[in-house]
Amino acid sequence: MRNAARRRELSAQTVMEALFARLEEDGFYYRWEAEPETQHLLYLFWAHPRTLELFRRHPEILGMDCTYKTNKYKLPLLNVIVLTGFNTVLPVAQCWLPREREEDYLWAMNTLRSFLIEMDVGIPGLILTDRELAAMNANDTVFPSVPAVICRWHMNKNVLSKTRQVLGQVPVVNPAPGQPKYENTWQTDAFMEAFYATVDAASEEEFEEKKVNLQKLNRELSDYLDNHWWKYKTKIVRAWTYRYHHFGVRDTSFVEGGHAKCKIWLRGSRGDLYTVYMSLLPWLQAAAAATSLLAQRNAVRIPYLLQGNRFAAVARVITVWALRQTYDLWESRAHSMLPRTRPCFLAASKTLSG
Numbered sequence: 001m002r003n004a005a006r007r008r009e010l011s012a013q014t015v016m017e018a019l020f021a022r023l024e025e026d027g028f029y030y031r032w033e034a035e036p037e038t039q040h041l042l043y044l045f046w047a048h049p050r051t052l053e054l055f056r057r058h059p060e061i062l063g064m065d066c067t068y069k070t071n072k073y074k075l076p077l078l079n080v081i082v083l084t085g086f087n088t089v090l091p092v093a094q095c096w097l098p099r100e101r102e103e104d105y106l107w108a109m110n111t112l113r114s115f116l117i118e119m120d121v122g123i124p125g126l127i128l129t130d131r132e133l134a135a136m137n138a139n140d141t142v143f144p145s146v147p148a149v150i151c152r153w154h155m156n157k158n159v160l161s162k163t164r165q166v167l168g169q170v171p172v173v174n175p176a177p178g179q180p181k182y183e184n185t186w187q188t189d190a191f192m193e194a195f196y197a198t199v200d201a202a203s204e205e206e207f208e209e210k211k212v213n214l215q216k217l218n219r220e221l222s223d224y225l226d227n228h229w230w231k232y233k234t235k236i237v238r239a240w241t242y243r244y245h246h247f248g249v250r251d252t253s254f255v256e257g258g259h260a261k262c263k264i265w266l267r268g269s270r271g272d273l274y275t276v277y278m279s280l281l282p283w284l285q286a287a288a289a290a291t292s293l294l295a296q297r298n299a300v301r302i303p304y305l306l307q308g309n310r311f312a313a314v315a316r317v318i319t320v321w322a323l324r325q326t327y328d329l330w331e332s333r334a335h336s337m338l339p340r341t342r343p344c345f346l347a348a349s350k351t352l353s354g
Helices: 002-009 015-025 049-057 102-118 133-142 152-167 186-199 204-217 219-228 230-236 253-266 273-300 320-336 344-353
Strands: 029-034 041-047 061-067 077-083 089-096 126-129 148-150 169-171 182-184
Touching (some): 041 102, 049 089, 089 102, 089 273, 126 133, 182 186, 219 230
Parallel strands (some): 126 148
Antiparallel strands (some): 041 089
């Protein structure tokens, strides 16, 4: 049935003509650019109308990353993903790129910025990326006033890989089924622990002190960090990133989750762009519907836990998920301020021994 519908739509049109007709019919915002001489498609940016409306309400955290093996032309697909106040992942826009050069990212991000302005969405509060240099440069050019944070998971993975090269691993004696055959040397673990502490430095002074400690542990790795990571310290070190409203989000796992959902709907990598669009359309619709449903529930139902005076003024302004997180933090902080008492078993043991 799907193939029959495709044949009807393509009976008098090329694949790209059919795709543009569907984008127009479905109310998408889209922009494209072709190679002047051959008219081969270079770029195509699209955004779903329902996700657009939800993005207006949740513009705080935006993640961008390319995924691959989505089409027979082997074009990278740039996914633009929002993490909403409901803790849901919302695919806002997609963009086909010919390659991943800085000029390609510049086209995509300039188009994204035009989209945000034309649709009255507003500029995002924070942008999360991995350390793709071309993407980072384009982001800094197009969104110079928007704080940018580099994915901590990707950074940790790269630094650990380099540290293992320098300080090594050792074989595990009689590893159990499924257990890794190698484990870190104590030197590797010690350096990584010091690295994590440096990234979590709460002040610029503490950061500089901990850098000195890393240099004492291993000069080669310290130089590697200076050359590859610390030049982006404002995007990775807590002393700078705590100034941004990142709401505890410091990695792009929500974008990776979006990639995974995207691949589930595609079910292959041999389709043309029209086929890919038709396969992704239900994903975009389902993601928008799930977030819309949560928004409707938030508007009419407030959990009993959040109905007290503490949250009364904001119960229908801030999402239930965010308020629950706030409540848990509040309770944790209140509990930590209680006076510490001696454990009961100690008192009991003294009574029995006396």
